[in-house]
Amino acid sequence: MTCSATILITARDAASTIERAVRSACLQGDCSILLIDDFSSDETVLLAHAVAGRRLKVVRPPAHTTLGIARQTGLTALDTPYGMWLDADDELLPGRLESFIEAMEYSSADIVTDGAELFDGPSGIFQAMLPIPGFLIGRSPLARLFERNYLPVTGGIGFRTEFARKIGYDPTLNGAEDYDFLLRATAANARYSLLASTGYRIYGYPQSLSRDIGNQRDMCSRALGKHRYEDVRDLYIQAGYDDRIAHWGLVSMAMYRKQYQAALEFLKRAEQLIADPDEVLEPDG
Structure with missing residues (x-):
């Protein structure tokens, strides 16, 4: 596999999980790894460098503000045709990046995603398999995303860089910025490739911003409010x-x-x- 893709990781004070995430990125093959460090006060960057060495590039947003700005900072710094997101507390399963690149090269997909395994973060206990719902397969555009986010891995999609930059991330959203991206991409007739494979492992933690239901509802409401x-x-x-x-x-x-x-x-x-x-x-x- 040629180095035509970059794995992007946004992180803030992720010292307890960053080694696992970066190690799983390194196992994807000869790819670049871009860490968007959102002004961590712990050893996140040091630990990431210890695992990835020279393969790791670190960038920072202008200030610690929102997840939307952090993601946009990474997207702007990207210098490969393809990219794939990885949350700092999650893990990639073997072969995921290669299958994503194949999907984008051979099916001309703008966005690729797949199923996931869900684990409890503190205990490491497996909880559930999260496949892509069958009723989404073969439909274009993915209009059903406007009902709710049916995709298991919203924050870990693969994408064609040129297309993703046209969509961009909303700098005002601190949560659901990944869902907002997909809604606007769908409205722009994005070509999706939904893989039947399971290539991502989600670890759920009580302190995750995505567990703040009130904030998530507010951010999702703002994202949906952009569309007639x-x-x-x-x-x-x-x-x-x-x-x-x-x-x-x-x-x-x-x-x-x-x-x-x-x-x-x-x-x-x-x-x-x-x-x-x-x-x-x-x-x-």
Whole structure:
């Protein structure tokens, strides 16, 4: 595998997990590793260098502010055609980067993702397999992402650098910046490759920002608020869904945006479109 890709790791005070993350990146082959150090006060950078040596490049954002700025700093510093994100407390499984590069080279995908294993961080105990839902496979664009984030690995996607820079990361978001990126990429007709393989290991920690449900809901609401309902409906139709499914999706979108009257109107419209009251709506009924 040629060095056509860089693994990007954002980190702040990640001394307890950074060695595991960087070690898994080194095992992906002869690739560059870019650490975006968000002004760590511990030994994060020193430990990362000890594992990766000269393969590691370190950059910092102008100041410690948001995750959006940290990710954008990494994206700006990238000098390879492809990139792949890795959270500082997670781990890549063997062969993931190679399969992602193949997907982008041979299917012209702009974004690649796959399934994950979920482990409890403090205990290291396995909790669940997180595959990509089958109802997303073969659909383009991925309009269902506007209902909720169905992808197991939002923060660890692979991407074509040129395309990702056109989308960019929102510097105002401190959370859900990865979901916001995918929504705007979908609206821009991103070509996705959803792999059936499992290439990422997530470690869940109580102190993770993603566990702050209130913040996540607020950030997701802001991300969804950038998109007009009529444009999202058009994405559903473009992906081959009927108007009924599209309106159910808009109900969910409106609820996340706390626009409850709009959700009620979409619900009424969806009910009018149902010919069979006993029909079960996928994915979960």
